[in-house]
Amino acid sequence: MSNTLIGLIGLIALVVLIFTRMPIGFLMAIIGFIGFGAIVSTDAALHLIVNDIFSAFASYNLTVIPLFVFMGQLAFHSGISGRLFDVAYKFIGRLPGGLAIATIGACAGFSAICGSTNATAATMGAACLPEMKRYNYKPGLATGVVAAGGSLGILIPPSVVFIVYGILTEQSIGKLFIAGILPGVLLTIMFMASVLIWVRLNPELGPPGPKSTIKEKLKSLAGLGEVIVLFSMVMGGLFAGIFTPTEAGGIGAFGTLVISLIRRKLDWKGFTAALGETTRISCMIMMIVAGATIFGHFMAVTRIPFDIAQWIAGFDLHRAVVMLMIIGVFLVGGCFIDALALIMLTIPIFYPVVIHLGYDPIWFGVIIVMVTQIGVITPPVGINVYVVSGVARDVPLEVIFKGVVPMLIALIIATLLLIPFPQIALFLPSLVR
Amino acid sequence: MQRIEKILTSVSEKFNVVAAVSVVLIMTVIVVDVVLRFFRHPIPGTIDIVGLLGSLVISFSLGYTSIQKGHIAVEFLYDKLPEKARGVIGAINELVGTVFFAILAWQSFIFALKLKASGEVSPTIQMPTYPFVFGIAVSCALLSFILALNFARETRGVLKK
Numbered sequence: 001m002s003n004t005l006i007g008l009i010g011l012i013a014l015v016v017l018i019f020t021r022m023p024i025g026f027l028m029a030i031i032g033f034i035g036f037g038a039i040v041s042t043d044a045a046l047h048l049i050v051n052d053i054f055s056a057f058a059s060y061n062l063t064v065i066p067l068f069v070f071m072g073q074l075a076f077h078s079g080i081s082g083r084l085f086d087v088a089y090k091f092i093g094r095l096p097g098g099l100a101i102a103t104i105g106a107c108a109g110f111s112a113i114c115g116s117t118n119a120t121a122a123t124m125g126a127a128c129l130p131e132m133k134r135y136n137y138k139p140g141l142a143t144g145v146v147a148a149g150g151s152l153g154i155l156i157p158p159s160v161v162f163i164v165y166g167i168l169t170e171q172s173i174g175k176l177f178i179a180g181i182l183p184g185v186l187l188t189i190m191f192m193a194s195v196l197i198w199v200r201l202n203p204e205l206g207p208p209g210p211k212s213t214i215k216e217k218l219k220s221l222a223g224l225g226e227v228i229v230l231f232s233m234v235m236g237g238l239f240a241g242i243f244t245p246t247e248a249g250g251i252g253a254f255g256t257l258v259i260s261l262i263r264r265k266l267d268w269k270g271f272t273a274a275l276g277e278t279t280r281i282s283c284m285i286m287m288i289v290a291g292a293t294i295f296g297h298f299m300a301v302t303r304i305p306f307d308i309a310q311w312i313a314g315f316d317l318h319r320a321v322v323m324l325m326i327i328g329v330f331l332v333g334g335c336f337i338d339a340l341a342l343i344m345l346t347i348p349i350f351y352p353v354v355i356h357l358g359y360d361p362i363w364f365g366v367i368i369v370m371v372t373q374i375g376v377i378t379p380p381v382g383i384n385v386y387v388v389s390g391v392a393r394d395v396p397l398e399v400i401f402k403g404v405v406p407m408l409i410a411l412i413i414a415t416l417l418l419i420p421f422p423q424i425a426l427f428l429p430s431l432v433r
Numbered sequence: 434m435q436r437i438e439k440i441l442t443s444v445s446e447k448f449n450v451v452a453a454v455s456v457v458l459i460m461t462v463i464v465v466d467v468v469l470r471f472f473r474h475p476i477p478g479t480i481d482i483v484g485l486l487g488s489l490v491i492s493f494s495l496g497y498t499s500i501q502k503g504h505i506a507v508e509f510l511y512d513k514l515p516e517k518a519r520g521v522i523g524a525i526n527e528l529v530g531t532v533f534f535a536i537l538a539w540q541s542f543i544f545a546l547k548l549k550a551s552g553e554v555s556p557t558i559q560m561p562t563y564p565f566v567f568g569i570a571v572s573c574a575l576l577s578f579i580l581a582l583n584f585a586r587e588t589r590g591v592l593k594k
C-alpha cells in the first residue's frame with residue numbers, strides 16, 4: 001500500500017468516525033498513531049505519541065491557554081459583564097433596539113478580556129437577557145444578539161483560536177492578536193447596524209429603553225475602567241514586546257483576580273468554580289491540540305498536504321476562487337463539527353495550500369477566526385446558540401437560530417470584505433516590528 | 434461497579450485539584466518573574482518551570498474532564514441512531530479509548546524510566562523532567578480506567594436490552 005493511500009484511508013476514517021461521538025482529540029491521536037505506525041513502524045509510532053503528548057502538555061507557549069481561559073473565567077465569576085452592559089445601556093438604551101445594540105457593545109468589551117466565544121456568550125447572556133426581557137424585547141432578537149455578539153470573543157484579542165492557529169502554523173500570536181482588533185471593531189459596528197436595520201423594519205422587536213441622565217451616564221463609565229486597564233496592560237505589554245503571550249496571560253489573569261478582589265466581587269466559591277472550569281476547558285483544548293499534532297505528523301509522512309497543494313495549483317484557478325472554496329468547506333463543515341476541532345483538522349491540509357497561493361498567514365488566521373465565528377452560530381451544532389439556550393431556558397432553539405440570521409449575514413459580508421481588503425486585518429500588525 | 438465509580442471520581446477530583454493549584458502557581462511564578470525583572474533579577478528558568486507546571490495542568494485534569502464529559506465530540510448523527518446502535522458504538526469507542534490510553538500510560542512510564550536513568554534535566558535550571566512524565570503516565574492510566582468503566586457500563590446496557 002502506498003503512503004498516499006494509507007493517508008487517504010486515515011483521512012476518510014477520521015471524517016467518518018468523527019460522527020461516532022468519539023472525542024475528537026482522542027480520535028485524531030488514535031488514527032494518527034495507527035497511520036504513522038503503518039507507514040513508519042510501530043516503535044516509531046509509540047515514540048511519536050509519547051513525545052507529542054509530552055511536548056504539547058509541557059509546552060511553555062501553550063501554557064498561555066489555561067492562563068487566558070482563567071482570566072475569562074475570573075471575569076465571568078466576578079460580574080465585570082454586568083458593569084459593561086450598564087455603560088452601553090446608559091448611553092444607547094433609549095434608541096429603538098438600543099438594548100440589543102448595547103448588548104453587542106458589551107460583548108465586544110468583554111471580548112477584550114476573554115478569549116472564547118462560549119464564555120463570552122454565557123457571561124453576556126446572564127447579564128443582558130433579563131434586561132431585554134424586562135423591556136419587552138422579542139426573544140429572537142435578544143438571544144440572537146447574545147449568541148452572535150459572544151462570537152466576538154475569539155476575534156477581539158485575547159483569543160484561544162488565534163493562539164492555537166499561531167502555534168500550529170508557527171506564526172506570532174502577538175501579531176495575530178493585533179490583526180484581530182480592526183476586523184473586531186468593524187464586525188461590532190456591522191452587528192449593531194444589522195440590529196438597527198432589523199428594528200427599523202419591525203419596531204416591535206426592540207422598543208426603546210428608559211432615558212438616563214448625563215450624571216448617570218458619566219457614573220456608569222467607571223465600569224469601563226477595569227476593562228480598559230486590563231486590556232491595555234495585556235495588549236500593551238504584548239505590543240511593546242515587554243511580555244511573551246504566556247506572560248501576558250499570567251499578568252491578565254492576575255490583574256483580573258486583583259480587580260475582582262478589590263471590588264469584593266469574588267468569593268472562594270467563585271474562585272474555585274473559575275479554576276474548575278479553567279482546567280476542564282484547557283484540558284479539552286489541549287487534548288485536541290495534542291491529537292492534531294499527532295495526526296499532523298501522520299499527514300506529514302504521507303505527504304498528502306503537499307500533494308493537495310500541488311494538485312490545486314495545477315488547476316490554475318484564480319486564488320480568490322480557491323479561498324472561497326476553502327471558506328465554503330469551513331462553512332459546511334462548521335455546521336457539523338465543532339469549530340475549534342475543524343480548524344485543527346484542516347489546518348495541516350489547507351495551510352500549505354494557502355501559503356502556496358501567496359496569501360498572508362496572519363490574514364488567513366483572521367479569516368479562520370471569522371469562519372469559526374460563523375460555525376459557532378449556525379445549526380445544528382452552533383455551540384453559542386446552545387450556550388444561550390442554556391441561559392434562556394424558556395426560548396426554543398429554533399427561535400434563537402432564527403434570531404441569529406441577521407447577524408450571520410453581517411458576519412458573512414464582513415468575512416468576504418476581507419478578501420479584497422486584506423488591509424483591514426494587516427494594517428495594525430504592519431505597524432509593529 | 435458503583436464503588437469503583439466512586440473511587441475513580443474521587444481520585445479524578447483530587448487530581449484536578451493538583452491541576453488547579455498548578456494554574457495558580459503558573460500565574461504566580463509569571464507575575465513574580467515580571468515584577469522582579471523590573472529590578473533586573475528575574476527568576477532563572479521561569480520558562481522551564483511554567484512549561485513543566487503546564488504539563489501538570491493538562492495531565493492531571495484528563496480524568497476529571499472525561500468524567501465531566503468535557504472532551505468535545507460530534508453528537509449530531511449519533512443522537513439520531515437507535516438506542517441499541519448507540520450502545521454498541523459507544524462500547525466500541527470506550528474500548529478503543531481504554532486501550533489507547535493504556536498504551537500511552539505504559540509508554541510514558543517507560544519513557545519516564547529512561548529519562549530518570551539518563552538523568553535528563555530541563556535546559557536552564559536543571560530540574561529533572563521524569564517526574565512530570567510519570568505524572569502523564571499516571572493520569573493516562575486513570576483515564577484508561579475511567580474509559581474501561583464506561584465500557585463496562587455501555588456493554589451492560591446493550592446486553593440488558
